[in-house]
Amino acid sequence: xxxxxxxxxxxxxxxxxxxxxxxxxxxxxxxxxxxxxxxxxxxxxxxxxxxxxxxxxxxxxxxxxxxxxxxxxxxxxxxxxxxxxxxxxxxxxxxxxxxxxxxxxxxxxxxxxxxxxxxxxxxxx
Numbered sequence: 001x002x003x004x005x006x007x008x009x010x011x012x013x014x015x016x017x018x019x020x021x022x023x024x025x026x027x028x029x030x031x032x033x034x035x036x037x038x039x040x041x042x043x044x045x046x047x048x049x050x051x052x053x054x055x056x057x058x059x060x061x062x063x064x065x066x067x068x069x070x071x072x073x074x075x076x077x078x079x080x081x082x083x084x085x086x087x088x089x090x091x092x093x094x095x096x097x098x099x100x101x102x103x104x105x106x107x108x109x110x111x112x113x114x115x116x117x118x119x120x121x122x123x124x125x
Contacts, residue, residue, distance in 0.1 A: 010033070019036065030061070034064045035066070039067040039068075044107050080119040089121070096123060
């Protein structure tokens with residue numbers, strides 16, 4: 001099994017989270033993942049890596065993700081209020097559906113019917 005196969009979940013997450021300038025290469029038994037992403041995304045990638053290799057003993061991944069302060073281009077943030085639902089939030093953003101919001105926040109929303117006041121959601125642009 002190649003390292004890209006072993007860490008496919010991590011690579012897929014980096015792609016879907018919008019890591020910019022993403023470069024993935026395998027060299028001398030090590031998988032190198034380079035790019036730039038908001039600090040929150042970088043933390044999520046490390047969490048995924050820890051899940052795949054809990055004690056990080058394999059020493060077969062080098063992640064060089066530079067943390068940027070900016071959200072992905074066009075993205076906005078919304079703080080959930082009591083009584084909100086993804087559908088209700090989406091109505092405030094023309095062209096954005098509740099599914100779009102759910103997909104953009106899969107890192108923190110497991111059930112689209114279960115969101116909490118104070119939660120900060122990314123609104124895709």
